[in-house]
Amino acid sequence: MRRMSNFVLDSLATSSSSSSRLGRWTVSSSGGETPLSVPTPAFLVHTLGGSVPHLTADVLLQHVFPEQRPPLLVSIDNCATFVDSVAQFGSGIAKFAGLPQFPVFLSPHNPGKKVLPSGYNIGESVALWGRRGKTALTVAEHQRIVAAFKPQFFQTLSDYDISSTSGLKRMKKSTTRTLEFLDKTTSGSSNGADLFATVELGWFKVDGEEANKTVKAMLTNKLDAIKGFIISGQGLTCAEVYLSGSSGRMIPEGVTLSLSPNKTEGQKKGPMNNKKRTQMDTEKKSSLNSTPVEDKADEDDKSTDSTKTSDLDYAAISEVVALLPAHLPRYVPGPLSPYEILELVLLGVDLFDSSWVTASADLGHVLVLDELTKYFPDGHEVKINNESLPGGKNGDEGTNSSNETGCTISIKDKKYFSDFTPLSSSCSCYTCRKHTKSYLNHLYATEELLGPVLVMIHNLTSFNTMMATIRHVVKKDAGVSSQTESSTSSQESLDRLKQCLKPC
Structure with a gap:
């Protein structure tokens, strides 16, 4: 085995208003040096394309983490264009990005994306959205990427296309396919990396009984192979910010991004004719004239305010946490504000990420x-x-x-x-x-x-x-x-x- 980790629960909260816990997450670095001890609650350092946004490797080491080496969160969707290059390189994504001292957590999706397009998870694959648009990711391709990137931990695939408005049929497809992905992943080679199983929060919003059965099936059949859990899809109904697939930068809400399986005008073949362009310009001017500039600025500021009141469903997250074994770490991904992180810590969540920091730097x-x-x-x-x-x-x-x-x-x-x-x-x-x-x-x-x-x-x-x-x-x-x-x-x-x- 190339790399191993170990999570030890040190203490639990004693007050009636808190289920918080302290732990130690012992992980090995990508360079193979002495294992690192990460105290929890902790966070994974959000990256885009394997690098921390805005920071060079030298700046990160000298001015941010001169002594610590927290795990890097690398997502496949914004690394899909150079998977073959990393595989040919042969030493993993951490060394490829110039950060060999840091452990790596590999996720299929960038947690900065609060909403993923619906209707594209088909057959034995899930849809990724990156620089090349949509990419179908199968379990076999996922394992190939894990082997090439050499992470210490990786997240299993899941059918994430589930929300509170989904029907029972879509719910059943999501749970069945997620269990199949987990079964195929554990049956194959993990390449020495620890596996984090994915639990979709949307399941509990559609059918709590079926969701409970799905989680219990994971615990009954695959608990020995699972080293942690990810509570994915925090049940948000709209996105405050999106990550652009082409640039990887935060785009404020209000910018039109297609979330429909149907083609938009901009996706149709051929150039836009003058009639359509004139019509779009007229609509744009009309929308600008309908709202005073001052009011529009206020609305934009509110839509991108990283300190807005939380939209998280704490009750649903608490229900999921109660089902998970205490000896394994729980990770809730996403651009969570400091207040949201504190509330989730009090519910018993151990791991988070710094995608909120990325969004904040972009927005000032x-x-x-x-x-x-x-x-x-x-x-x-x-x-x-x-x-x-x-x-x-x-x-x-x-x-x-x-x-x-x-x-x-x-x-x-x-x-x-x-x-x-x-x-x-x-x-x-x-x-x-x-x-x-x-x-x-x-x-x-x-x-x-x-x-x-x-x-x-x-x-x-x-x-x-x-x-x-x-x-x-x-x-x-x-x-x-x-x-x-x-x-x-x-x-x-x-x-x-x-x-x-x-x-x-």
Whole structure:
């Protein structure tokens, strides 16, 4: 066996309002060095094409994870164009991408896609959507990609085409085909990688009894081969943002993307004639004139607000978690906000990903954790000096980030034009030490490529700090805190943490 992992559950929450848990996920790196110990709850680092968006390998190692090596989340849909090249390379996707020190979790779909087109999962394959449009992925091809990419973990295929509006017939097809995919995958070679079985949340929205039978069938027949579970398809009815298949970048809601099996005008052969082009231009002008510019800007901001009230069905997720064995990790993928992650941790979920960080950097949203400094594991507030200012001072008081809603700010806001303070007074990342809100505001206003780079460095660092803070509070909730820590009750700590991360 090439690589193995081990998940150990250290402690469970003792309060009645929480099912959170602490664990240790021991994994081997792609380079074969000493196994890494990943404390849970934890997150997988979201990548596009095998690379962390906006960051080079050197920047990631020097400024974001100089000591840690969290697993990378690589999705097949945005790597489909170079599978053969990776196979010919022969050393796996991590080394191919210049990050051989990091473990790899291989997923069929980019978790940043909140909605996948319906009606394309046919026969013995599922549809992937990437640079080449739709690609049919069979179990045999999936195993070939696993062998080429050499991940430490991989997600099994599932018939994801299921939602609360699906019928019983579609539900039955989804569960039957997902079990068949799991059976074929476990019967074949895993290439030394650990298998994470997929449970579709949509099953529980259509027929809870059939969904329970499906999960129990997995546990009865394939539990020995399963090393973890993925609760997929969080039951969202609409997408806040999409990932473009051609560019891999976040596209705000409102941009027309075809989610219908039928061909759209743009997909038909031949150029668009002048009559159709004139008609489309007229419709576009009409839609713009029907809504005032100010109102439209407000609507766009709301549709892409990463701190909006959660649409997750926590009750359904809790029902799924209750069915899963306690000794295996549970992973909920997707661009989840800090508040959503905290709520899912309290339900007993162990793993997440940083696709929310990718979306935030593209949109100019900055994660600010100044209110969480009292919960830092080291027990004291971190104060920094911005090295770019004379004498290392933080300049004027600037705009108080506490006036913002939730734990994020929009660095594109004009009020930061002359704010010469760092993004966060409690962050010591490269961005906060070297640059100011004013400079970041300028970079986004002029659409400089450096803007998302600096925000990505800060957001990933803060996201990592947030997860450490959550583990710290969960540890307290589990009754394993040291005697030197604050006497604040675990419930009070949870309530304060929720308040700090709560969106507007």
